[in-house]
Amino acid sequence: MIPLIAIGWVLHFTYSNHKIDSQSTKSFILLSGIIALIALPSLLKIYPHVHNLIKYTYYSFTVGMIVKLFSVYSTFVFLKGDTDKLERMIKYVLILNLSMFFIQFIIVFPTGIYIDPLKLITGESSRYGSDIFVPLIGNIYRCTGFYEEPSTYAGFIVVLLASKLYLNPKVDKLVILSALSIILSFSVAAIVYGLIIIGYFLLRSKASYLKYILFLLSPLLVAAIAAIAIQRLTSLGGDAQDIRSNLNDMVFSQQLPVLIFGNGALGIMSAAAHVMNTTGAIFRLGIASLNDNGMWLFFIIKFGFFGLATITAYLFFKSKSLLNRIMFLVIFLTKLSFLYFGFIFYLFLVFNNKAVLEEPENDAESEIE
Template identity: 30%
Template sequence: MTIISNENIKNFILSIVLFLFSLENHGNIRLAFAAIIIILSLLLLKTQKIPVKPTLLLLKTSSLLLFISLLSLFSIFTYKENMGEYNSVEFFYSTQVKIFLIILFFYIIKDDKNSLCTILKYSILFHVSIFFIQLAMIYTTGIYPDFLFPFTGEASRYTWGVKIPIIGSTYRPTGMFNEPSTYFSILLPFVILRYYLSNKLSRVDCWALLSFYLTLSFAAIIISSIFIIIINLTGKKIHKLIPFVILLLIVLTPLLINFYELRTSGNYDAIGIRQNLNNALLEQPLSDLLFGNGPVGVPLSLEYLYLSNALSWTKNGFAAINDNGLMIFIIMKFGVIGMLFLILIIYKNIRIATYTLVCLLPFATKIKLTSLTFIFFIFVIILFSKERKNENRFPNKLP
């Protein structure tokens, strides 16, 4: 007997699971809560045949994960273990748990694209609502509701030292995360997936896009603008957003120029430390550049920063390892060959240039390669690839 029979209830429960998946800064305790909800949902649903496609994906990704982990464990070819306490075994088990949880998620929704669109909508709505609550409260009361510190002890970085006439100090809400760029990096894939699955943008998606601009993050503003330009090239009647984007860019440009001057002056050169990280990547031997250092390896010029936890990356002239975007991170770990292989997988499952470009945008963000959100993003592209190729099977109305 099916206990969870109402589709809306099931979608709402799974949207909570996806919301928990996305809380990248809240530690692993959220995974335990997500696992409990998923297991209970599976028990309360009517027992059916196990879906073939998610199961095959689980076997393939698990086998690839094991192969990569073994290469690192035995330091085969260019792979190495030089990231201190973080080793191949930890990488394997932590990533495998995430893959397994996501596959269980797809066991519940199976190939129901409409259900997935609804789940994504609710998850986006949760995040965007929190963002605008923070935005309203900090400017009206001066109080910033921090939804990270009570759970982790880490304070959200919502201040940035930029003032403008009349308003005074400006702020950058972070949502449930530690900084605005992380909020953007996690939510952008959800918005892209909604567009990928339905070929449309709803009001919730537009509110999310607006929040990306209001983070006042360079990357968020530039990448969001590129996203809107690309979807306009497909002729899907999103052109009405262009004037709004232009207006936002005009208003926000003075703030960003001010912020750029702050970030490149004094003792902190944000541009310089990122360039130093790129130099460390490019100055590697050709074999390391082509095939990478492995999931728990870094270029030898950065090794000393991991061997001593007391050393500060910034004080030593380097940005954090993922600060230059996911694409640079993947090249560092799996080389140019690995990056090209992942792009090929995405294009093979989409087969449409404009949608491939849209789905590559998260690679320019700071999202982590092994984050639940990114793994979920790639799995949706693969599992719903046949749906994407058949334009006639798109829903007429976005949930």
């Protein structure tokens, strides 16, 4: 990544007369300052923030986040602040991810053969199995695209979709296919927020025979998808529910000041910190990961209800439209961490750019016809 960015900057200065997009530069400086500031209470151990992760230092947090932020900033600079080019770039990334997902989907269901690019690149297999069998269909596979798990695939597609719709609110075929792929990943959480997205698109689309047919069939479709989700949960023998319940119990059993303001950028719950500092085997506490129940809970762990309310209020104010607000709320339901590159890209986009709003007379312009 860093060598590619370095080459990009050399080419940019060579062919752009040394011009740098001023708006993106201001956004990068401001966000870098915010990143440095939010970790200070942990570094200084200002209660209730703590620094209880030995290997996770102030330096590693701030530098890691700012490097990711700089990568995003570089992309905006190279595109010279052109939002049309930025939207096209997001569109191409979506097409690449959707192509791999649907190739996997089309091949694995009739043949049982799964194309796994992750294994080819890293040697680690994707978790596409589900232990679900449906009559007439057979085994249910949970395609992952280029990612390790279907929930991770769904999370990144949601972020890309939210970014594209922030720049262009038109619901075109690519947007619809992206939303469908989220549901077809058959991650239980992804099914829920995928249906939320599709449901909104249907409500906003103009009247048509297809729309009425879909509404008539929707109870059957929802029932079928819900049956797959329930069977997925049942196939895990209650483990998934227990894991999520254990994390909720650990978070909400903390003292009130910690719940309000969080453990800080460099801290987590003390029991989890002890395990992370020794064996690193957090599953021994009966939890999968700190963001397993959604980004919203990870925000509470780090910055409490105050932090979650602050970021939600800011995104709500900046998003302007109901569509954008639904999308950022769906992002909070995904298992992505706010430390991931995808979310940092979305946050920089919202911070740096004004939302492109739907024109009232064209609100119903959708390709769901």
